[in-house]
Amino acid sequence: MHTDRLTVVVAAYNEAESLPLLHPRIVAALAGIERLDARVLYVDDGSRDATWQVLREIASKDARVSLLRLSRNFGKEAALTAGLDLVTEGAALILDADGQDPPELVPAFVAKWREGFDDVYGTRVLRAGEGWLKRVTAHAFYRVIGRLSKTPVPADTGDFRLLSPRSLAALRQLRERHRFMKGLFGWVGYRSVSIPYERDARLAGASKFNLWRLWNFAIEGITSFSTAPLRLATYLGLMTALVAFLYGVWIIAKALLWGDPVAGWPTMMSVILFLGGVQLIALGLIGEYLGRLYDESKQRPLYFVDEFHAAGVEPPQRA
Structure with a gap:
């Protein structure tokens, strides 16, 4: 009888409190699958x-556990990439270390994967334990990127998903440095x-993503999978040039017909500041793409x- 291979990939950053609570739930969920x-x-x-000491202890008690430690904090997207790169057999299921995505x-x-789907992803219908501001901004982000990007990015969908072997093989070919994994998953395609599921509150600790990091994450996602901001800057520049041209015609006509003995200092400064602001916005958008x-x-x-500690092998002792 055929046996499928599945690796649960969990990227963790300062999650020493959550991991001891999460691992037993993962083990229980896997035990019920034939x-x-x-x-x-x-x-x-x-x-x-x-976190590393906690993971070493977990691995010492469970021979199915492998451990990978990066040389420094490279960010969640790079950590997920490192984990998925090691899954060369079977499928992979991505799970957050905070326990908000239920291992149950x-x-x-797995049932959907066995039906023939290559990307089985969880869509959040409820986000417990999160403030209204985070929920509203997350809701808006997914709608904005869904409209701007040609790559399908499902709304209210994070990294909680199962990827088939051919999806993993495709992802390993995408080695871009600015990695927005949710977009990469959609770009690969396949079935x-x-x-749908209800997202739980964190098992322990606090989220590592504050509003500033979430804002930068949103910019990363939009600029990685859409050139719409550059096009918007072009349209804004054309509209501004048209308004400036019409205003210039009005100034000339007004001077010829009625004269203009007093210089319009407020008007001049308003126009200069407006045009300068538009130019700086456009330059900033161009700079984002040039930086990438x-x-x-x-x-x-x-x-x-x-x-790296492979499953069933004791990790080397560090002095």
């Missing part, structure tokens, strides 16, 4: 707390299906590995 060779891969993204749904994800081209041109590695 004909499944299940593994768990934890990626420590340069944590500064006791893993059997439902996909959504599973600059980073891509350097071709630096996406991450460096400090330590």
Whole structure:
């Protein structure tokens, strides 16, 4: 009888409090799936707390657990990439370390994968434990990028998903430095299906994504998968030039017909500041894209590995 291989990939950054509570739930969820060779891969993204020590203890008690430690904090997108790069057999299921995405749904994800879907993703219908501002901004972000991007990015959908072997093989070919994983998942394509679920509150600790990081994350996503901001800057420049031209015609006509003995200082300053502001916005948008081209041109590695502990093998002792 055929047995499927599944690796649960969990990227963690300063999650020493959550991981001991999360792992038993993962084990219980995997135990209820028949004909499944299940593994768990934890990626420590340069944590500064006791996350690595906690993971070492978990691995010592569970032979199915592998550990990967990055040389420093490269960010969640790079940590996920590092984990998925190691899954060369079978499918991978991405799970957040904070426990907000319920491991109890893993059997439902596996069932859809066995039906032939390559990307089985969870769609949040409720976000418990999050403030109204975060919920509103997240809702707006997914609608905005959905309208701007030609790549399908499902609304209210995070990284909680199962990827088939051919989806993983496709992702390994995408080595861009500015990685917006939700967009990369959609860009790969293949057959996909959504599973609605209610997102829980964090098991412990606080979120590592404050409003400033979420804002930068949104800019990263929009500029990585859409050139609409540049086009918007072009349209804004054309509209501004048209308004300025019409205003200039009006000034000339007014001077010829009625004269203009007093210089319009407020009017002049308003026009200068308005045009200068539009130009700076356009230059800023161009700079965002040029900065990404600059980073891509350097071709630096996406991450460096400090330590790897394969399932069933004791990790080396560090002095």
